[in-house]
Amino acid sequence: MQDTLNWAVLGTGVIANEMAQALQKMGKSLYAVGNRTHEKAVAFAEKYGVSKVYDTIDDMFLDADVDIIYITSPHNTHYAFMKQALMYGKHLLVEKSITLNSRELDDMIALAKEKKLVLAEAMTIWHMPIYKKLWDIVQSGELGKVQIITMNFGSFKEYDMSNRFFNMNLAGGAMLDIGVYALSIVRSFLDEQPDEIVSQWKPSPTGSDEQATILLKNAQGQMATVALSMHSKQPKRAMISLEKGYIEIMEYPRADKAVIVDAESGAQTEITAGDTADALYYEMQDMEQAVKSGDASAMQLAYSRDVMEIMTKLRKDWGMKYPGEAW
Structure with a gap:
């Protein structure tokens, strides 16, 4: 079982800020940040002491040291980002709504299963x-x-x-x-x-x-x-x-x-x-446990699919x- 998991966040909005604060509450720091506007990513990294800022979002998917990516970008960008991240072996927590529709979600569930990765919607409920x-x-x-x-x-x-x-x-x-x-x-x-x-x-x-x-x-x-x-x-x-x-x-x-x-x-x-x-803290605690244990039942992906x-x-x-x- 892996002891320390490195989190990266895609996006720098309200949820990304809450996520960085939740990690601090967990006694750890956000490992990396990526954003379409590079300057925003730099400012975010300075605010939270993030060690790595990517020049392009693709660099996040290619980084072998990233274990879990939290995708906080708009709904309609999720599918393409999820596909790339899963292809490169990243566990994913994706802001709601996880995809636009059932076809997209079913595609990603199949890919995550094939790659033996945890895929979950960041649904606070x-x-x-x-x-x-x-x-x-x-x-x-x-x-x-x-x-x-x-x-x-x-x-x-x-x-x-x-x-x-x-x-x-x-x-x-x-x-x-x-x-x-x-x-x-x-x-x-x-x-x-x-x-x-x-x-x-x-x-x-x-x-x-x-x-x-x-x-x-x-x-x-x-x-x-x-x-x-x-x-x-x-x-x-x-x-x-x-x-x-x-x-x-x-x-x-x-x-x-x-x-x-x-x-x-x-x-x-x-x-x-x-x-x-502590909404984000609960989400991220459950996500870490799912990745470490291999039991992702607490992430309720079947409910998200329904x-x-x-x-x-x-x-x-x-x-x-x-x-x-x-x-």
């Missing part, structure tokens, strides 16, 4: 202690079976059509940016993948998905509703309704508490676990295809 605790409670059966899940996620973004939230050339839209969180919670609390999915959507002026309502149902009759918006604020609220009570999570995905309400008495029990500030399947089906139903996208 898979790693934060509160969700792990809630999954254990639900799976114990003490609250009965999950019946219906209701999800809200609305963000008010100004109509700046060059911004990544609406820009089709940057794979903009509510689905890949915030819908992926809502659907990840839905999938993680359902016993199996939904096979009946219907929806309505409203395009933004660019043709990206500005707003959507989604209904999901699986073969066991478990159901979910999801309401998303990029131009209207909603509470980031999840409610998992079971036979004997319901679980309410506010401010997901980065949550550290939930309330369980008893169906008969109305009694409320607060569940707490973890710290929202969620990508749902999102791809929805966009196909809407006819919302990104420029140059092949699905």
Whole structure:
């Protein structure tokens, strides 16, 4: 088992900064950084004491000393970067949404399997202690079976059509940016993948998905509703309704508490676990353990694949295809 793993980050945005800070919390330093704008990479390296800055992103993939790459670039760049990185033997943690569609993800899963590498989506929900605790409670059966899940996620973004939230050339839209969180919670609390999915959507002026309502149902009759918006604020609220009570999570995905309400008495029990500030720390701890042990089950790639399947089906139903996208 390898003791020390060298991390490189592709990108220098908000997530890259959090990632560098999480590594410091783990008692180690980020090994290398690469960015399309070299000057930004240099400034980032100076800020965090990163030992290596690549002149080109390709140099990151070729560096034999890199073990894990965290890809934090826009969604539509992921596939090409992932393919190169996996070809050169790098384990990958990729910012959500991991790819644009199911075809891309299935290609990368097959390549990672062939190369015997860990591939995972940087989905905070898979790693934060509160969700792990809630999954254990639900799976114990003490609250009965999950019946219906209701999800809200609305963000008010100004109509700046060059911004990544609406820009089709940057794979903009509510689905890949915030819908992926809502659907990840839905999938993680359902016993199996939904096979009946219907929806309505409203395009933004660019043709990206500005707003959507989604209904999901699986073969066991478990159901979910999801309401998303990029131009209207909603509470980031999840409610998992079971036979004997319901679980309410506010401010997901980065949550550290939930309330369980008893169906008969109305009694409320607060569940707490973890710290929202440590979201990236939990992700990276699980990723290191997966690489070192060879057991990547905590990375929940099967759930990521199921969620990508749902999102791809929805966009196909809407006819919302990104420029140059092949699905």
